[in-house]
Amino acid sequence: MTETEIARGAPLTKGGAPFAFHVMAKPTGATCNLDCEYCFFLSKEMLYPGSRFRMAEELQETYIRQLLEAHTRAPEVVVAWQGGEPTMMGLPFFRRAIELQAKYAQPGQRVLNTLQTNGTLLTDEWGVFLKENDFLVGISVDGPREMHDAYRVDKGGKPTFDRVMRGLDVLKRHEVEWNVLTTVHAVNGDHGGQVYRFLRDDLGATFIQYIPIIERATPDTLQIADTGWGSGVHGRPLYVQDGSLVTHRSIAPEQYGRFMIDVFEEWVRSDIGTVFVQIFDTALAGWYGEGGGMCIHAETCGQQLALEHNGDLYSCDHYVEPGYLLGNIGDRTMLELIALPQQQKFGQDKRDTLTQFCRDCDVRFACNGGCPKDRFATSPYGEPGQHYLCPGYKDFFHHVQAPMQAMCALLRDNRAPSDLMAAYASQDAQRPRNSPCTCGNGKKWKHCHGAPAGLRDQPAR
Numbered sequence: 001m002t003e004t005e006i007a008r009g010a011p012l013t014k015g016g017a018p019f020a021f022h023v024m025a026k027p028t029g030a031t032c033n034l035d036c037e038y039c040f041f042l043s044k045e046m047l048y049p050g051s052r053f054r055m056a057e058e059l060q061e062t063y064i065r066q067l068l069e070a071h072t073r074a075p076e077v078v079v080a081w082q083g084g085e086p087t088m089m090g091l092p093f094f095r096r097a098i099e100l101q102a103k104y105a106q107p108g109q110r111v112l113n114t115l116q117t118n119g120t121l122l123t124d125e126w127g128v129f130l131k132e133n134d135f136l137v138g139i140s141v142d143g144p145r146e147m148h149d150a151y152r153v154d155k156g157g158k159p160t161f162d163r164v165m166r167g168l169d170v171l172k173r174h175e176v177e178w179n180v181l182t183t184v185h186a187v188n189g190d191h192g193g194q195v196y197r198f199l200r201d202d203l204g205a206t207f208i209q210y211i212p213i214i215e216r217a218t219p220d221t222l223q224i225a226d227t228g229w230g231s232g233v234h235g236r237p238l239y240v241q242d243g244s245l246v247t248h249r250s251i252a253p254e255q256y257g258r259f260m261i262d263v264f265e266e267w268v269r270s271d272i273g274t275v276f277v278q279i280f281d282t283a284l285a286g287w288y289g290e291g292g293g294m295c296i297h298a299e300t301c302g303q304q305l306a307l308e309h310n311g312d313l314y315s316c317d318h319y320v321e322p323g324y325l326l327g328n329i330g331d332r333t334m335l336e337l338i339a340l341p342q343q344q345k346f347g348q349d350k351r352d353t354l355t356q357f358c359r360d361c362d363v364r365f366a367c368n369g370g371c372p373k374d375r376f377a378t379s380p381y382g383e384p385g386q387h388y389l390c391p392g393y394k395d396f397f398h399h400v401q402a403p404m405q406a407m408c409a410l411l412r413d414n415r416a417p418s419d420l421m422a423a424y425a426s427q428d429a430q431r432p433r434n435s436p437c438t439c440g441n442g443k444k445w446k447h448c449h450g451a452p453a454g455l456r457d458q459p460a461r
């Protein structure tokens with residue numbers, strides 16, 4: 001079963017558990033060597049006062065055994081390591097994980113390890129290990145230096161760009177498979193094309209995930225959030241999904257739409273089939289009638305869970321908070337916990353609590369109302385529970401509608417979606433240089449997506 005199938009809601013066993021699910025394991029809990037200003041997860045340390053934040057050997061074995069045994073019907077199981085910063089566990093922990101996977105792998109089962117890291121602790125020793133064991137590594141980069149360093153700082157508030165680039169060099173040197181996770185926020189949010197070109201051209205990224213930063217706040221938490229957290233995690237209040245305000249670091253709804261359209265206009269002309277942008281793949285799957293590859297744009301969810309360092313299993317990485325604790329895998333198996341009615345309801349609620357405005361929406365099949373954690377806006381019908389990014393989602397999905405339909409037509413014709421690039425090239429050749437740019441940002445074509453490569457990141461005229 002693929003991750004896409006998992007994301008769009010895999011079938012359930014008789015006991016109510018899915019045949020496949022995805023767990024983000026946090027072996028160091030929320031502990032991290034950095035102090036990114038927008039990180040919602042750092043404050044989760046407060047859930048475990050006095051903890052050493054290290055997954056014990058016994059629990060590591062329980063986790064891997066349960067995960068592999070739960071996937072007897074799946075040809076591939078993904079073991080996802082996340083944080084906090086998982087590399088802080090050190091290499092011996094991960095070497096042992098590989099041994100345990102060999103011990104508990106089911107006949108014919110392939111195990112894929114993924115590691116999401118800030119990259120700053122990677123050394124050649126890590127590079128050798130990650131390559132030898134076929135890890136897929138996600139590295140967090142928010143764009144060129146000044147955009148990356150705006151919020152991705154260390155415990156002393158120092159920039160991290162150079163250290164991340166050194167970590168990426170380790171991955172490249174050892175030919176480790178890697179991809180980029182880029183958050184989209186107030187600082188890089190007006191520079192979609194520039195960020196994309198940096199990731200593609202300067203870093204050589206071929207798989208990119210964009211994650212919008214939406215930091216919810218209440219009137220009480222907004223002030224502390226906006227003026228800075230003070231020194232490290234101890235200045236942060238426990239982050240929970242509450243409040244209908246957002247911090248100044250958060251992306252604005254229409255800004256997010258413009259960012260993704262800016263990227264799309266670049267990608268659709270030159271990179272279809274060579275650079276994979278997660279939301280574009282998801283949108284294409286939606287138009288093709290296959291459902292999405294990202295849980296946030298799937299009809300239902302609930303099969304992407306989070307495992308804390310002590311074995312506590314939560315409904316989702318974004319809901320590591322007391323009300324969403326399912327139990328501890330030392331007491332009950334993961335399968336039992338996932339089958340709990342509360343978890344099934346959690347996943348179904350994504351569809352069942354959609355506003356009427358979403359139900360009436362012409363791009364609902366692709367968007368599906370976004371992630372419930374961000375549904376704190378009011379819909380144009382006056383309903384609570386609308387996704388904060390809705391205006392941006394609508395702009396983006398409407399903008400890509402015609403090219404998505406064209407790519408679907410190519411697929412049904414047994415042709416490659418990348419054939420669309422030739423159609424774009426021929427239309428662009430006829431396009432008057434002074435006409436408005438196709439991205440809709442108000443600039444002239446010749447100064448925007450029609451500008452020669454190398455001149456596109458010049459200031460707007």
Ligand code: SF4
Pocket residue numbers: 295296297301302303304316317318350370371372373
């Ligand atoms: S709550 Fe949001 S992030 Fe979590 S599984 Fe559902 S859609 Fe995905």
Ligand code: SF4
Pocket residue numbers: 357358359361362363364367368369370387389390391393394
């Ligand atoms: S674009 Fe807006 S109205 Fe349409 S499904 Fe998405 S969130 Fe709902």
